[in-house]
Amino acid sequence: MSKNHDPRDETSGKGAALGDQAYAVLKEKLLRGSFRPGEKLTVRKIAQEFGLSSTPARDALNRLAIQHALVYAGPKTVVVPNLTLSQLREVTEMRLALEGLAAEKGAAKASPEILFQLEEAQNRINSALDKHAYTDALWANKEFHFLLYGCSNMPILISTIEQLWLRIGATLHHLYPDFAISRSGVTNHRAAMEGLQNGEPAEVRAAIEADIRDGYRQLRRAISEQ
Template sequence: MKDLGEHPQTTTLSERAYGMVREALRCGVYKPGEKITHRSIASQLGVSVTPVREAITRLVSEKSLSMPAPKTIIAPSLGQSDLEEVTKIRVNLEGWAAELAAENASATFIRELEHLHLVYCMHRRAHDTKAKIEANAKFHFALYAQSKAPRLLAIIDNLWVTIGPTLGLLASRGFEDNDGERFHEAAISALKARNTAAAQAAIVNDILTARLKILQILETE
């Protein structure tokens, strides 16, 4: 997750709080169903509770967070039917974004993507779960941004805000295989070859493999 100091000074405190919580959800910082307090966010930002409250209200209205009771703020938690719905949408949209990226990717971008992949691998092998989750998100969104389709990217971003906590839970549960590495490498190879079908397949296989692992977790809870 980006350091808060990186935000421009012109950004309002409410917008900073909104962006911080949204990115934390997307990167799996919060666990599914985890309670989030206004005070904890305000403390991290070093601001009063008022702009944080405004940001949370906005996120609740977008369905990114739920508020079943006053002052009770909860991160998204997916059941099996929710997972199936989100997975089907992700397969179509993220697969399409990967196809478009394969058409647009330059040699310079591919080198940048390879660097992001190396960072992901480094954190995975160091068993740094938090850094691994964030590195994985950076890899995927760099790839999807190369689709040059901002509306598509915005929809995918919203999906990740919803599923991010669940993906974070998956990463923290000890699945230490190298599936993520394999699919990332397959996507990079596809971009080098400008093979749109292979790029789509790499991302779709990544999503579907994650789905199976998440189902294993849901079945035991």
């Protein structure tokens, strides 16, 4: 048993196990879209890359494969997933349901100081966008969303949402580097913050849903062109 030795945190992986670090690094790379979809990952390569024996390396890959952050292309080949259009559509519908819920609950329970943190995340998104640092923009975007969701006090919901992001993650690769990220998200985020300030959870939910839909259109385009 490795991973989650800390029952309080659904996401962490605080436990001391060796393969945990490999898991964490791989997961973040996936989330950031740093992998080329279709790229093949092997136990021995990971083991060597992280200076581990095969057992913990295999564990790390297994964990990602179970969550479908990696998928099987053959009986003995795990690759970075490349979402089909129909899969993207499916994940988007699930995101609307789940993140809509998280946004609404989060908005209902949020404490006032969260607004400052959201503002700060938004600033980071904007400045990254200005610098055309899309990777950073996407990362700050993730923080914005999960900052809001985190207010919901629903750890199971949040970890499920994170798994959906993980599934999409690799596909983000197709957005680089030629593809600029539209600023439509900015408007949605601002609407969410306004709704939050005025104590209108339903409004926040609507804004987040609009944001997800906008993102969907962008990814759909990227997938189609690729």
